[in-house]
Amino acid sequence: MELSKNYIPGEVEIKWYKHWVDNGYFHSTPNDKKAYTVVIPPPNVTGVLHMGHCLNNTIQDILVRRARMQGFNPCWVPGTDHASIATEAKVVAMLRERVIAKSSLTRDEFLGYAWEWKEKYGGIILQQLRKMGCSLDWERTSFTMDADYYESVIKVFVDLYKKGKIYRGKRMINWDVRAKTALSDEEVIHKEVAGKIYHLRYKLDIPGDEYITIATVRPETILGDSAICVHPKDDRYKHLVGKFAFVPLINRRIPIIADDYVEIEFGTGALKVTPAHDMNDFVLGQKYNLEVIDTMNDDGTLSEAAGLYIGQDRIEVRKIITKDLDAAGNLVKIEDYTHQVGFSERTDAIVEPRLSLQWWVDMKKLAAPALEAVMSDEISFHPAKFKNLYRHWMEGIKDWCISRQLWWGHRIPAWYDEEGNFYVAHNEAEVNANHPETKGKKLTQDADCLDTWFSSWLWPFEVFKGLSNPNNAEINYYYPTSTLVTAPEIIFFWVARMIMAGEEYMGKIPFKDVYFTGIVRDKQGRKMSKSLGNSPDLLGLIDQYGADAVRFGIMIASPAGNDLLFDESTLEQGRNFNNKLWNATKLLKMWEARQNKEGEIPEDAKFAMDWFQAKLTSTQNEVDEMLKTFRLSEALKTIYGLIWDDFCSWYLEWIKPGFEQPIHQGVYEKTVEFYDALLQLLHPFMPFITEEIHHTLKTQTEDLCVKLYTPTSKVDDAVLNAGALLQNVISTLRDARNKNQIKPKDAIELHIQTLNNAPYQTIQKILAKQINASDIQYTSSAISASIVVALEKDKFYIVSDQAIDTASLKENLLKDLAHQQGFLMSVSKKLDNEKFVQNAKPEVLAIEQKKKADALARIQTIEESLAQLG
RNA sequence: GGGGGCAUAGCUCAGUUGGUUUAGAGCAUCUGCCUUACAAGCAGAGGGUCCGCGGUUCGAACCCGUGUGCCCCCA
Numbered sequence: 001m002e003l004s005k006n007y008i009p010g011e012v013e014i015k016w017y018k019h020w021v022d023n024g025y026f027h028s029t030p031n032d033k034k035a036y037t038v039v040i041p042p043p044n045v046t047g048v049l050h051m052g053h054c055l056n057n058t059i060q061d062i063l064v065r066r067a068r069m070q071g072f073n074p075c076w077v078p079g080t081d082h083a084s085i086a087t088e089a090k091v092v093a094m095l096r097e098r099v100i101a102k103s104s105l106t107r108d109e110f111l112g113y114a115w116e117w118k119e120k121y122g123g124i125i126l127q128q129l130r131k132m133g134c135s136l137d138w139e140r141t142s143f144t145m146d147a148d149y150y151e152s153v154i155k156v157f158v159d160l161y162k163k164g165k166i167y168r169g170k171r172m173i174n175w176d177v178r179a180k181t182a183l184s185d186e187e188v189i190h191k192e193v194a195g196k197i198y199h200l201r202y203k204l205d206i207p208g209d210e211y212i213t214i215a216t217v218r219p220e221t222i223l224g225d226s227a228i229c230v231h232p233k234d235d236r237y238k239h240l241v242g243k244f245a246f247v248p249l250i251n252r253r254i255p256i257i258a259d260d261y262v263e264i265e266f267g268t269g270a271l272k273v274t275p276a277h278d279m280n281d282f283v284l285g286q287k288y289n290l291e292v293i294d295t296m297n298d299d300g301t302l303s304e305a306a307g308l309y310i311g312q313d314r315i316e317v318r319k320i321i322t323k324d325l326d327a328a329g330n331l332v333k334i335e336d337y338t339h340q341v342g343f344s345e346r347t348d349a350i351v352e353p354r355l356s357l358q359w360w361v362d363m364k365k366l367a368a369p370a371l372e373a374v375m376s377d378e379i380s381f382h383p384a385k386f387k388n389l390y391r392h393w394m395e396g397i398k399d400w401c402i403s404r405q406l407w408w409g410h411r412i413p414a415w416y417d418e419e420g421n422f423y424v425a426h427n428e429a430e431v432n433a434n435h436p437e438t439k440g441k442k443l444t445q446d447a448d449c450l451d452t453w454f455s456s457w458l459w460p461f462e463v464f465k466g467l468s469n470p471n472n473a474e475i476n477y478y479y480p481t482s483t484l485v486t487a488p489e490i491i492f493f494w495v496a497r498m499i500m501a502g503e504e505y506m507g508k509i510p511f512k513d514v515y516f517t518g519i520v521r522d523k524q525g526r527k528m529s530k531s532l533g534n535s536p537d538l539l540g541l542i543d544q545y546g547a548d549a550v551r552f553g554i555m556i557a558s559p560a561g562n563d564l565l566f567d568e569s570t571l572e573q574g575r576n577f578n579n580k581l582w583n584a585t586k587l588l589k590m591w592e593a594r595q596n597k598e599g600e601i602p603e604d605a606k607f608a609m610d611w612f613q614a615k616l617t618s619t620q621n622e623v624d625e626m627l628k629t630f631r632l633s634e635a636l637k638t639i640y641g642l643i644w645d646d647f648c649s650w651y652l653e654w655i656k657p658g659f660e661q662p663i664h665q666g667v668y669e670k671t672v673e674f675y676d677a678l679l680q681l682l683h684p685f686m687p688f689i690t691e692e693i694h695h696t697l698k699t700q701t702e703d704l705c706v707k708l709y710t711p712t713s714k715v716d717d718a719v720l721n722a723g724a725l726l727q728n729v730i731s732t733l734r735d736a737r738n739k740n741q742i743k744p745k746d747a748i749e750l751h752i753q754t755l756n757n758a759p760y761q762t763i764q765k766i767l768a769k770q771i772n773a774s775d776i777q778y779t780s781s782a783i784s785a786s787i788v789v790a791l792e793k794d795k796f797y798i799v800s801d802q803a804i805d806t807a808s809l810k811e812n813l814l815k816d817l818a819h820q821q822g823f824l825m826s827v828s829k830k831l832d833n834e835k836f837v838q839n840a841k842p843e844v845l846a847i848e849q850k851k852k853a854d855a856l857a858r859i860q861t862i863e864e865s866l867a868q869l870g
Numbered sequence: 871g872g873g874g875g876c877a878u879a880g881c882u883c884a885g886u887u888g889g890u891u892u893a894g895a896g897c898a899u900c901u902g903c904c905u906u907a908c909a910a911g912c913a914g915a916g917g918g919u920c921c922g923c924g925g926u927u928c929g930a931a932c933c934c935g936u937g938u939g940c941c942c943c944c945a
Contacts, residue, residue, distance in 0.1 A: 006910075190944085263871095279945085340945085389874060389943075396873095396944085488942090523881095525941090556896075559883055563941090567882090569897070576910045587907035634884070637896065649912080659906055731914080738914050744903055772905095819892085826892050835928035836889095844889050844929095851891055 003589060003696070007582035009546025013688045016705075017130060025068070025705050026135045028075035030477035036067035036074040037481040039460050040136065041494070042144065044083035045122035046090050049538050051520040051528055051566055052487065053125070054132065055558060058551045059517060060485045061134045062632060065684035067482075068135070069709040075478055076135060077463045078126055079142035082118075084409035084452045085179060089347065091117050091408065107407050107447075114408045128539060133547050133687045135705075140463065144455040145410070148468040153410040153455045154426055155467060156505065161424045165362045166402075168414075168422070172282045173401055175354035177300030178347040181405040182358055188342040188351050197337035198322065199268060200330050202228065205244035205253060212237070212245055212256070213332050215267030217339060218277075219325065220317040222247055223306040224295040225254055227273040229284060232258040234269050248330040249321070250307045257288055276355050294355055298405075314352070359403040359412060359448075363500075367397045370499040373509050379499065382515045382630040383560055386488060393492050402451045409449030417441050457497035460484075460510035467505055475506075484511040487519065515630050518563040520554075525565060541571060548686035549574030555685060556640070558633045577640065578689050581679075584648055585693050588672060596662035604765040605667045608654035610716065611723035612674055615646050618715040623681060636685050643678050650727060654766045672697050680709055726763045733771045733796060736789045739812065742802045747774040751783045751797040782868045790816070790861045792854075810869055817862045824855040 020026060028035075038060050043053060060076060067074040091114045092102050102110060122143075129136060142149065160166040174183040198219045201211035214228060225247050230237035241258045261284060262271050275285025276294040285292060295306035302309045302317055309317045325331040342351035371394040373379050374387060381387050403412060415431050416422045417438060423431040432439050461467060466475035480502070486495060495514060502510030521527055522534040541550050552574030558564040601609075619642045626635040655671065657663045676697060683690040683704050694704040733750070742748060750773045752760055757778050760767070764776050779797070782788070786797035787804055790813065830836050830848055837845065 003907095006908090385875070392873060393944085492943095519942095557882070562876090562883080565882070567897095570882095572910075573897070576908095579910050580908070583908035583911085585907085590907070631884095634895095637884090641895080648908090652907085653912095656907095735914055738902065741902085744905065744913075822892060830889085830929070833928055837928085839928055840889070847890065854891075 003582070003586050007546075007578045007689060009548060009578065009688065010543070012692045013131075013133070013547050016688050016691045017133060019703070020135065020705055021138070023703070025703070026076070026137050027139050028073055028137050030473055031073055033071065033073040035478050035482075036064065036072035037478040038064055038074070038076045038483055038485070039463055039481055040076065040078050041484075041486045041490075042079045042081040042142070042456065042459060043125045044086050045080045045118050045125075045143075046083055046086045047080075047125045049125055049128035049132075050535055051538065051554070052517075053129075054538055054550065055517050055520055055554050055564070056485055056487065057129055057132060057134050058554060059515065059632060060483075061132070061551075061687075062555070062684040063483055063485070063515075064135055065687060065705070066627060066709075068706060069680065069683065071708055074135075075137055075140070077140045077142060078129065078134075078136040078138060079140075079459075079463060080122055080126065080144070081452060081456055082143065082145045082409060084404060084406050084449060085181065087114065087118070088406050088408040089179065090121075110407050131539065131542055131547060132551065135687075142459075142463045144452075144459070148465055149455065149458070149462050150410055152458055152462050152467040153450065154413045156458065156501070157410075157413055157450065157454070158424055158426055160361060165365065166424075167360055167362065168357060169360055170355060170357050171360070171401070172279050172353050173356050173358055174342060174344075174351045175298070175356065176344040176347055176349055177298070177352060178349035179344065179406070180298050182356060182401055182403060183344060183351060189345050190340045190342055193339065193341040195337055195339060195341070196334050197267065198325075198334050199332040200248060200272075200325060201332050202245040202248060202272075202330070204240065205246060212240060212270055213268045214270045214272045216272055217337060218318070220302070220309075220314050220321050221274045221277045221295070222272060222321075223250060223302070223308060224274045224276050224293040225252070225272050226275060226285065226290040226293060227254050227288065228256045229259050229262050229271045229273050230256065230269060231260055231262040231264045233260075234262075234264050237270060248325055248328060259284060259287070277353055279353050282353075282355065292355060296352060296354065300349075300352065315350070358401050359414075359450075361400040361402055361454075363397045363399055366500040366504060367394050367496075369503045370394065370496060373499055373503065379509050379511065380513050382513060386491060386514075386516055389488075390491060390496065394496060400451075402454045403446075403448045404451055405447075406449050407447075409452065410455055411449050412446040414446040415443040416446070417443055422446075453493050453497060456494055457501040458505070460498055460502060461506050479506060479510070480508050481511045483513040483515060485515045485517060488516040489519065491516070513630070518558060520566050521563050523565055523567050525563075528566075536566070536568070541568075545571045545575045546578060546688070548689045549578055552577060552636070552686055555633055555636050560631050560633060574686075577644070578686075580644055580648060581689055581693060584643075584652065584675065585696055587652065588668075588675065588697065591657075591663045591668050591671075594660075594662045595665045595668050597665045599664070601664050601666045602765075604763065605655050605664060607719075607722070607762055608651055608766065609667065609670050610719045611654075611726075612647070612651045614716045614720045615642070615651075615723065616674060616677060617712045618720065619646075620677075620681060620712040621715070624711075639678075639682050639685070643682065647674065647678060650723075653770065656769075680704060680707060722759060722763070725759060726766065729767060729791060729796070730770045732789060732791050733798065736787055736796075736798060737771065739808065740787050740798075740800075740802055740805060742798075742800050744772065746800060746802070747772050749774060749799040750776045751779045751786065751799065752776065752794060753779050753781070753797070754794040788813075788865045788868060790858070790865045793857045793861055795861060795865055806869055810866065813862055813866050813869070817859065817866070820855055820859050820862065824852065824859065827852045827855060 040060065041056065064074045064076045094117055095102060095113060126141065157166065174188050176183050195217055197215050197217050199213055199215050200219060200222065201213045204210045204212055212228060216222070228245055230241065240256050243256050244253050245256060246253055261280070262269065273281045273284050273290060275282045275290050275292045277296065293305050295303055296314060297303045300314050301311050302314065304310055309320060322331065343349065344351055371391060374381065374390055381390070413426060414422050414424045415428055418441065423435055423438065425431045425434060428443055431443060458467060460481050461475060461479050464475040464478050465472055466479055484495065498510050502508060519527060526534060528535040549571050553571035556573065557566065557570045619638060623635045623638055626638065655667050676694060679690040679694050687705065691704045694700060737748065748771070750771070754760065767773070768776050783797035783799060785804065786799045787809060789796045789798065827848055831852060
């Protein structure tokens with residue numbers, strides 16, 4: 001079979017993905033093996049695959065594929081989130097294109113369009129995950145608005161309400177004027193904005209022409225003012241407390257009150273209080289029983305209550321009122337002022353604090369066990385540094401606003417009668433049953449729906465119908481899940497709440513390990529975003545480099561727990577690695593065709609095989625340990641080095657037969673076995689190419705995807721050390737050749753001066769081949785007219801036709817000597833220190849003494865070599 | 871304003887309870903090679919005041935204090 005010059009990923013990937021799915025390798029049903037369960041963080045139905053998903057799902061696939069090879073019964077559940085606000089925005093936009101206004105539709109008509117949209121676009125992202133090779137159990141694809149799921153969300157709402165953990169309350173909320181909905185605190189993005197601070201004077205209600213000056217960044221809100229507040233200890237204003245002032249332009253008379261909330265130093269020290277439009281002012285308003293004047297409509301325009309500028313947008317009004325205030329003589333000055341402004345995560349509208357009647361979850365009681373689970377390490381965070389962040393948030397947790405003024409989502413199961421009473425139940429019939437007085441009355445269901453996260457927090461158990469069908473065989477087998485892989489940005493939105501829901505409804509934590517990925521940023525460290533246009537087209541990259549290369553690239557650049565700076569060059573590195581694997585395969589296929597079945601395996605090949613076996617085993621152990629502790633990137637680096645350097649650059653060269661010479665069958669077969677073991681180690685990271693080569697090497701009885709990975713055995717340290725010595729000698733002598741400008745093609749003669757020939761004799765053939773030596777001999781004295789190189793206690797003399805540059809040889813030796821002497825000094829300093837000798841552990845002392853002896857011996861070797869140079 | 875994190879080679883990062891050769895890797899750089907698997911490659915090399923200062927210790931990249939700079943979350 002003729003293999004292509006370079007590895008071509010496209011068709012190979014399609015072929016193997018289909019093969020894996022057709023053979024049902026990704027489908028799981030409960031059996032007597034141990035479960036390894038992962039639920040995908042459900043991407044939004046509006047989503048298309050981006051670099052964040054790529055990283056996140058590659059990590060999950062690595063863990064799941066690894067578990068599969070280790071003999072677990074892995075189950076990775078795919079699915080999507082209905083993403084109420086994001087999807088509704090998309091649907092509204094789609095309707096706008098068809099010139100349909102949402103307001104012209106009934107709720108049911110609108111939902112019809114929304115489902116149409118979902119069916120058409122909602123599955124795109126799942127298709128894209130197939131391209132990446134993700135071994136998801138497609139038969140379990142879930143959606144947060146599936147019938148059973150919907151039912152469970154309602155069930156949880158009713159249950160929490162009955163337990164008194166859900167309540168309805170008028171509170172200050174974040175209002176998105178564009179989407180016309182409340183937002184949770186987490187959906188508000190705070191950005192630093194260069195704005196202005198306006199100093200305004202209010203005329204005092206005392207005889208004479210006296211004013212009090214306040215500072216505000218939102219002059220349009222003065223129309224809702226109901227007091228002015230100063231610090232009780234502020235001597236400038238003490239005499240005014242209890243008096244009144246007039247709001248400019250509308251001349252409303254408001255009291256001047258004192259509270260130590262006010263910062264004396266800030267602005268003028270006098271604060272206007274607008275309870276309807278500022279979180280802190282609202283609190284003050286409650287404390288002093290101030291009037292609440294809501295001057296804003298739900299679309300951000302000013303309301304009747306404002307008295308002026310009715311129907312104009314608040315941002316516009318800011319400009320107009322500034323002019324009017326100036327004209328009226330109330331504007332004292334305007335200064336530049338940089339401050340934090342909240343923006344809607346979804347619509348980017350400036351968020352307005354607004355008073356509103358909403359549904360809330362009382363978080364205090366739910367949070368306590370969830371905090372405990374993490375602090376006690378019942379749930380482990382990787383990296384652990386996120387524990388602090390989690391604790392801090394959970395200890396100061398605030399109630400959760402769960403109602404959203406949207407249609408796409410789970411509709412709040414509360415019904416209102418015409419007198420304004422409300423009843424919470426699973427459906428209207430239940431309301432009638434529980435409250436007979438409502439029978440025959442007109443009931444209206446709450447128009448709002450629930451925050452998306454109020455459904456996603458049930459994800460780890462409801463994908464197994466843990467709540468809609470309690471105690472079923474699947475939930476009992478798969479729950480708690482094993483590992484959750486997610487972004488740290490949603491630790492509060494999602495992770496914390498899943499832990500709460502898991503404890504509340506399953507009585508068990510939802511997962512044992514949480515792996516937090518970094519955020520994917522661009523080369524300059526900026527977050528990937530649509531507006532910056534720095535988000536690469538993932539499918540394009542897969543087409544260009546292959547899925548394995550993309551997976552490799554993103555993983556190799558992804559230090560555990562740190563953000564990763566995405567750079568296409570790592571994909572190139574991945575592609576090159578593919579090619580390296582491919583070329584090694586080509587070499588083996590060449591050897592396969594020309595084998596020597598006669599005689600014993602040559603000694604040098606035997607040494608190489610023993611060495612590589614030891615190297616492989618010890619690296620497998622290292623990788624096992626790294627994966628256990630979620631150091632995935634390091635594990636990949638280690639495997640990469642093992643394959644590229646140890647296997648390809650060293651081992652294959654050591655066993656390589658001479659030109660057109662056959663390879664011994666025993667060596668060939670062992671080498672294929674090694675290669676297959678390497679492929680298996682790499683498979684979770686790069687599944688496609690490894691499966692392809694696995695089958696290219698020879699006829700296999702099973703697919704690599706499901707081949708059991710057997711734990712490794714003991715490592716032969718002696719042979720490992722012998723190999724390291726050989727590598728060291730080869731590198732040192734190649735360096736000497738280079739520095740003395742001996743052409744690669746020119747053979748040399750090597751004379752070794754050593755007290756112990758044996759180690760060199762074992763590796764002699766390999767050594768000769770690797771440094772292009774025509775002859776290797778042993779000597780007990782210096783060889784004249786040679787290049788001398790000192791290594792440890794041994795000396796190497798290179799004889800060649802090339803003229804010897806004694807000066808540079810000497811320079812190298814002197815450099816080495818200086819280094820060794822410096823080293824000796826630092827070791828001697830320790831050993832001469834009585835306190836060190838007394839206090840250090842015996843093994844540390846022994847190491848230091850050996851270091852000193854070794855250094856002395858090396859110095860002697862170098863000095864002798866220098867003496868020979870004259 | 872409150873809280874959290876980070877600072878090691880040009881870049882991205884390792885560096886386990888303080889002692890394993892006066893700090894390691896990958897990428898990038900430089901030098902030499904079209905060597906019969908691979909130039910998407912091979913061989914070799916150079917490159918660091920472990921952010922500054924102080925302390926603890928026989929011994930500090932690592933522990934403590936402090937300063938500086940960057941990032942994130944919350945108000």
